[in-house]
Amino acid sequence: xxxxxxxxxxxxxxxxxxMTVIVFIGIHAIGDPVDILISPLADQAERDRxxxxxxxxxxxxxxxxxxxxxxxxxxxxxxxxYNEPALGIILxxxxxxxxxxxxxxxxxxxxxxxxxxxxxLRPDSPASRVIMATSILGFSLPGFWVGLMLIMLFAVQLxxxxxxxxxxxxxxxxxxxxxxxRDGLAHLLLPALNLALFxxxxxxxxxxxxxxxxxxxxxxxxxRARGLSPARIVGVHILKNIMIPLVTIIGMEFxxxxxxxxxTETVFAWPxxxxxxxxxxxxxxxxxxxxxxxTVVVLFVFVNFTVDVAYxxxxxxxxxxxxxx
Amino acid sequence: MSAVIAAPARRRLADSPGMxxxxxxxxxxxxxxxxxxxxxxxxxxxxxxxxAPQDPYDLTQLDILDGTLPPGSKASAGFTYxxxxxxxxxxxxxxxxxxxxxxxxxxxxxAIIACIVGATLxxxxxxxxxRTEAALMRLVDLQLSFPSILVALMILAVLGKGVAxxxxxxxxxxxxxxxxxxxxxxxxxxxxEYIEAAECLAVPRWRVVARHLLPNCLPPLxxxxxxxxxxxxxxxxxxxxxxxxxxxTEPSLGLLISNGYSHMMSGKYxxxxxxxxxxxxxxxxxxxxxxxxxxxxxxxxxx
Numbered sequence: 001x002x003x004x005x006x007x008x009x010x011x012x013x014x015x016x017x018x019m020t021v022i023v024f025i026g027i028h029a030i031g032d033p034v035d036i037l038i039s040p041l042a043d044q045a046e047r048d049r050x051x052x053x054x055x056x057x058x059x060x061x062x063x064x065x066x067x068x069x070x071x072x073x074x075x076x077x078x079x080x081x082y083n084e085p086a087l088g089i090i091l092x093x094x095x096x097x098x099x100x101x102x103x104x105x106x107x108x109x110x111x112x113x114x115x116x117x118x119x120x121l122r123p124d125s126p127a128s129r130v131i132m133a134t135s136i137l138g139f140s141l142p143g144f145w146v147g148l149m150l151i152m153l154f155a156v157q158l159x160x161x162x163x164x165x166x167x168x169x170x171x172x173x174x175x176x177x178x179x180x181x182r183d184g185l186a187h188l189l190l191p192a193l194n195l196a197l198f199x200x201x202x203x204x205x206x207x208x209x210x211x212x213x214x215x216x217x218x219x220x221x222x223x224r225a226r227g228l229s230p231a232r233i234v235g236v237h238i239l240k241n242i243m244i245p246l247v248t249i250i251g252m253e254f255x256x257x258x259x260x261x262x263x264t265e266t267v268f269a270w271p272x273x274x275x276x277x278x279x280x281x282x283x284x285x286x287x288x289x290x291x292x293x294x295t296v297v298v299l300f301v302f303v304n305f306t307v308d309v310a311y312x313x314x315x316x317x318x319x320x321x322x323x324x325x
Numbered sequence: 326m327s328a329v330i331a332a333p334a335r336r337r338l339a340d341s342p343g344m345x346x347x348x349x350x351x352x353x354x355x356x357x358x359x360x361x362x363x364x365x366x367x368x369x370x371x372x373x374x375x376x377a378p379q380d381p382y383d384l385t386q387l388d389i390l391d392g393t394l395p396p397g398s399k400a401s402a403g404f405t406y407x408x409x410x411x412x413x414x415x416x417x418x419x420x421x422x423x424x425x426x427x428x429x430x431x432x433x434x435x436a437i438i439a440c441i442v443g444a445t446l447x448x449x450x451x452x453x454x455x456r457t458e459a460a461l462m463r464l465v466d467l468q469l470s471f472p473s474i475l476v477a478l479m480i481l482a483v484l485g486k487g488v489a490x491x492x493x494x495x496x497x498x499x500x501x502x503x504x505x506x507x508x509x510x511x512x513x514x515x516x517x518e519y520i521e522a523a524e525c526l527a528v529p530r531w532r533v534v535a536r537h538l539l540p541n542c543l544p545p546l547x548x549x550x551x552x553x554x555x556x557x558x559x560x561x562x563x564x565x566x567x568x569x570x571x572x573x574t575e576p577s578l579g580l581l582i583s584n585g586y587s588h589m590m591s592g593k594y595x596x597x598x599x600x601x602x603x604x605x606x607x608x609x610x611x612x613x614x615x616x617x618x619x620x621x622x623x624x625x626x627x628x
Contacts, residue, residue: 015467018467023479026479026480026482026483027483029483136609136612137609139612140555140559140605140608140609140612141605141608142559142562142563142579142601142604142605142608143563144562144563144566144567144579144582145562145582145597145601145604145605148582148585148586148589148597148601149598149601151589151590152589152594152597152598156589156590156592156594157592163590255472256472259471259472259474259475260472260474262474262478262567263474263563263566263567266566266567267586277478278567278568278569281478281481281482281569282568289482293479296475300470300471304470
């Protein structure tokens with residue numbers, strides 16, 4: 001167990017390192033920051049001074065070593081636009097994105113699992129067919145367009161919910177949150193639903209498949225034979241068994257939820273890191289792009305690592321398999 | 326060696342494997358519907374120049390006084406704006422037909438290139454030594470562990486806008502799926518007797534792979550490719566919506582939707598709504614056909 005843990009941790013660090021190389025080379029390929037920042041009227045001396053400040057005249061590997069060394073100290077450079085530490089800007093906006101992503105996952109679980117249970121237990125009922133057909137739409141609909149339509153229906157036509165922004169926030173542990181106020185919750189609902197749509201379909205289908213597989217197993221038949229109530233059979237025996245793969249996938253999906261928040265945040269003008277990265281790409285604010293990518297990569301690797309460890313710790317079968325191997 | 330075997334009677338087109346699969350696909354009602362809709366969409370995109378009431382990118386045909394008219398309004402040029410017009414007086418129906426060309430072209434083009442690249446690398450992984458295989462497959466795992474949109478975003482941030490750049494990004498996002506599938510099916514097929522027979526006849530290795538192995542690995546690749554066309558179209562639309570995809574001079578459906586975004590708040594829904602419907606119908610039609618293709622080409626799933 002411990003050796004597996006260490007080897008997984010080692011792999012995770014390797015992935016992060018590999019990504020620093022890819023990000024660094026990629027960013028380098030965009031062009032020289034001096035060309036973007038320098039005033040068109042600057043003379044050669046001014047230009048040389050800037051090249052010396054940024055160190056862009058040095059060999060690539062030296063620049064990389066310097067980048068990595070600074071990154072270890074949490075320094076990813078100052079934003080060209082805000083003239084503040086790029087990492088600080090990212091971390092300041094990260095809570096908004098995390099709030100949105102977590103709200104989306106909660107919605108996905110709260111809607112997906114009950115519907116999936118129903119479809120799995122009554123696969124031939126008309127309602128199940130309708131739900132399953134609708135879930136195909138969840139996979140097919142382009143997220144950004146659904147977001148636009150949600151705004152059009154609920155904000156423009158019906159006027160029930162606000163269309164954009166975060167609304168009133170409340171500070172807790174030094175961070176501003178939307179979900180603590182009524183107004184903030186109203187602002188959160190549409191973007192979270194938009195981001196959750198794909199995940200709802202996914203959770204629904206996974207739950208349904210898991211239920212259908214489990215229902216025909218002997219221990220369920222035995223539980224029925226013992227005369228247990230259907231509620232107990234579903235709530236305890238079936239749910240417990242389908243929960244393990246479900247929790248794993250939902251955990252793994254957290255990273256992609258943060259990534260796809262880029263789209264939702266752009267549609268709903270939600271001030272998280274997704275909207276920031278699009279703005280930064282448009283103005284070529286290099287340090288912020290780098291800081292975003294590194295933050296997301298670290299977040300990703302950390303979540304996958306945690307899910308992996310949790311999976312082995314939670315599932316007795318996986319633990320035994322690892323021990324036997 | 327003189328060939329004494331009589332040339333086989335020319336096979337009829339209707340008996341070719343492709344037609345047989347097509348007939349089986351059409352046996353499912355939903356897949357048939359998808360197939361018909363898809364054929365109509367492709368034809369509409371191909372003949373956009375003939376069907377469309379106006380050429381939306383010929384500035385002489387646009388009248389700014391006809392800007393943002395709701396669906397059903399009469400244009401000053403005489404035709405009716407069936408789906409409304411945009412602020413420049415552009416007929417949305419025409420813009421959608423022309424946009425379909427770009428969306429379909431980018432989607433199908435990138436899927437084909439990614440399939441060729443991915444399948445080649447997958448077959449190399451299956452046939453090359455364990456080191457190459459391990460390296461290639463680790464790369465596939467690494468790539469697939471990151472969401473497609475993030476990878477595409479990074480690539481486009483480096484390359485900049487443009488139809489060709491979007492296609493490069495999509496190919497780089499998609500190749501890993503094909504590589505994984507090609508390798509998996511090549512590993513299964515490799516141990517079959519017909520491959521052994523070909524190897525015993527001292528058929529050169531490249532010929533074994535290209536003429537014997539590859540055709541038998543094709544069915545799963547075709548299924549993946551169909552699904553990936555839908556994903557590529559959706560991803561391209563998303564990237565264009567974010568302003569990182571195609572340039573304004575070559576608007577795809579995603580860019581049309583993006584253009585309507587600012588007008589939606591004032592209730593002018595049609596500029597975003599109808600291109601989205603076109604996008605949705607295209608993607609659903611492809612997925613319906615792909616779902617059925619998977620059942621037909623994978624006998625294990627049918628049982």
